[in-house]
Structures are given as structure tokens and as C-alpha cells.
Amino acid sequence: MENKPSPVRLYALVFAGLAVLTGVTVFLSYLHLPHRAAIPLAAFIALTKCTLIAGVFMHLKWEGKAVRVLLFSGLFLVAVLALAILPDIGVVTP
Numbered sequence: 001m002e003n004k005p006s007p008v009r010l011y012a013l014v015f016a017g018l019a020v021l022t023g024v025t026v027f028l029s030y031l032h033l034p035h036r037a038a039i040p041l042a043a044f045i046a047l048t049k050c051t052l053i054a055g056v057f058m059h060l061k062w063e064g065k066a067v068r069v070l071l072f073s074g075l076f077l078v079a080v081l082a083l084a085i086l087p088d089i090g091v092v093t094p
Helices: 005-029 035-057 065-084
Strands: none
Touching: 005 035
């Protein structure tokens, strides 16, 4: 098990990172980017924020291999299901 930094310092750094990413999201919303650029950019920022929250606040960073395998298996299945419905909602045409 790796050494954990001071919890207060770590949580403060994660909070600062989340605040900065939220600020970047708000800033980008005022740029009125085209949807083809704005949506993937916003999704990437949201994914980054989710990773910070899950890794630190939910303590997944310090979990064992079995929990990580379960987590990524679930994420993989969600991705498969999300991609499977794309033709039904008209995003991808066969």
C-alpha cells in the first residue's frame, strides 16, 4: 500500500482542482463553441472531475486489484450499452 499524503492537504488540492475545472467549464460555456467541440470538451472535463472524486473521496485510489477489476468491468459494460443504443437514437446510421 502506498503512502497517503496528509488527508487535509490532499482534499484541499482535490477541491482546488474541482473548482478550477468548474471554472473552466463555465468559461468555455461563454465562448459559444460549436456543439461538436463543446460537448466532447465538457464530457472530458466531467470525466476528469468524476475521476478525482471517485479516486480520492471514495478512496478507490487505495483499493485492491479486485475492486478495480469490478469497477472497470462495470464501466466497460456501461460503455458497451451506451454505444449499442447510438443507432436507435439516430447518432450512427447503419
